[in-house]
Amino acid sequence: MNAVRKVKMSLQSYDGQKVLWGLLFVSPWLFGFIFFFSVPLLTSLQYSFSTIEASSEGLKVTFAGLSNYIEALAVNPNFNRQLVESLFGIVIDVPLILIFSLFIAVLLNQEFFGRSVARSIFFLPVILASGVILGLEAESLVQEINQQNANAGGIANALGAFELERIMLRAGVNDYIVNYLTGAVSRIYDIVSQSGVQILIFLAGIQTISPQIYEASKMEGATGYEAFWKITLPMVSPLILVNLIYTIIDSFSRSPVTELIMSTGFDNLNFGLSSAMAWVYFISIMLILASSTYLISKKVFYQE
């Protein structure tokens, strides 16, 4: 009785009110989290260990052990290759996107004529580069022709990356690095179109650094270059972590593995195999995410 009264009392207090309202505010999300997330997640885990037959009475789920996983990894001709390719793609692209977006954010933070126009152009990919548009763009023939024309027309265009490659090789730069950089130049559109949100986050972060720090460093004789490495970079390093995670997650949706998983599920109606693939994919992404977060988070500087 006493306990009930105590609870009643505490609910009438301000803190108790807060708890009540908190539960109320969270409840829609919690409801959805259970029905549209947790239950499906567990069901999908269950599916991945079973064979599923659709019949007139609904689904018949029978336990099948690891057979789906074995099929996904050892039997299916596409999954293995696409998974490795897209994971490699993520590992290669992420540093490029991070460096590029930080660089652009620093540029866009400086004062120059037409800055607001430049900013709005650079954030345009946030709007354009997602979903169907990207998929359809890849197969546009008209674009292809025009590119051909452009290549035939301008010598500079055709030589660009190739010439750069030769110069760097002559200069004795490592083979891998050269290929990485020239690859980046050729894929500049992909990289630009994937870094919209990251630029935004970095720019916002740079603007929260107090100008006094820069002033003080200037007094002490630091150049702009030094200020970048000693001030800007450490101050935005927590955001590097945020952007790293965002970039990796964002590349889920662009990967061909997603399509393969969907088509196995919905076209071939092999739900078990599709779920198994999805789980393998999820776990491998988590591994990349965890290891890269671990590596970066040791270097991150938090200003207290």
Add this chain to the structure above:
Amino acid sequence: MLTRRFSFDKLKRWVWSFVRFVLIAGLSFVILYPILQKISTAIKHKSDLYSPIVVWIPENFTFDNIRDAMSIMNYWETLFNTFMLSGMTTLLTAASCALAGYAFARLRFKGSNILFFGVILTILVPPTTILIPVYMNLREFSLGGLIPLLTGDTVNLLDSYWPFILTSITANSLKAGLYIFIFTQFFRGVPKAIEEAAYIDGAGVGATFFRIMLPNAFPAIVTVILFSFVWQWNDSFYTTTYLTSSHVMSTQLSSLPYNLEMFLDGGEAASSDPFYLSMVQDTGILLAILPLIILYLFVQRSFVQSIERTGVVG
């Protein structure tokens, strides 16, 4: 000596601003190139496609492509549907995410840390992993056995707007975890003193939230609304699974190549010119993103500013 040093500094500044200008102009061109390309393609006549002298500005100016693409895509109806769908999910998502975000930031209770970990989990798990069970769930929707009790049978919610409404009311729609995260970060940054002042002046928790916190959260709200609207507009992942026959922009776009062939030669594929097909398809893409671009032109200033103030960074 002094003057020489001065002019050297000046030269350095000039060189840097030149380099910066070239970089920014070049990259802007890279970003704008596909759009310019599509605009130029859209107003070209078929014959210009093969003309070697036409690169950007067409010789025979025409609206044929646009008209064709519009009639194939059923443009105005599609536009209206997409606006309705995106607008609806955006508003519902923003509302539910704001509530959840505020609760996670300020109205802590036992276990809310664990629940917030759940939010992070929803960001991390790829939607593909849970898509099939969600799909099944929606096809035979039972609300945990409640609906069959009332009506005797499950409801098929696919091919309607219900999946979108339900997931966005419950803050589990496309990328909703991210929006909750944004709101949480924002509300954490609002000084506690404001809340306490409201309490002392006699406002309850609800009044504090709706009359003080929410109007202050304008930048976060703008950010979430914009992201959510744009991503919903472009999303093909959920729309192609949940909606099969309805006309919204992304389903129309993904079925455009097929519809186009049907339209051009009455079902006999492969007889029509693939370049012309591609041309109309490009026009279709342009038409689909045009409303977004126009919208962006109007809101981009507040977009950039609000993200800077949201505290996504914090």
